[in-house]
Amino acid sequence: MPPSIPKDPLVCNGAALRKATRRLTQLYDTVLTPCGLSISQRSILVHIERAGSPTMTELAYAMVLDRSALARNIKPLERDGYVAQVADEQDGRIRRVELTASGRAKLTESNRLWRSAQNRFEDVYGKERAAALRVALAEIYSDEFADAFAQPRGAARR
DSSP states (O other): OOOOOOOOOOOHHHHHHHHHHHHHHHHHHHHHHGTOHHHHHHHHHHHHHHHSSSSSSHHHHHOOOOOHHHHHHHHHHHTTEEEEEEEEOTTTTSSSEEOHHHHHHHHHHHHHHHHHHHHHHHHHHHHHHHHHHHHHHHTTTSSSHHHHHHHHHHTTOO
């Protein structure tokens, strides 16, 4: 184990969030290993399940991903038979992403492991702090935050 790096209150917000995200990804991926999904793959399955049958554009928007990143991440799920792209019933030019029966089963299988990771996080970080963190992060990934961030300095003060 490498020595602990001192906390730097001057660290970039973006860098701090990316480091935290990478650490959580590592921790959740380890817990999810028995089902064969990464937390990123599970997240895609969850978003598809919630949306029903989204287009790639709708799914990318919901996940705050660009379409090319989503396309790269969805390929292994298609290859493994967990998702399928199908033509829209009204407009055959539009492709929709759907969970297959195998994808639904895999998502169900992953739920127990994900719940374990979620409980571990809340045990270590604290249940109330974890809930507050999710609220704060939701604000940061919101369209409103992105719009305010894009404003000239001083115009978006909170």
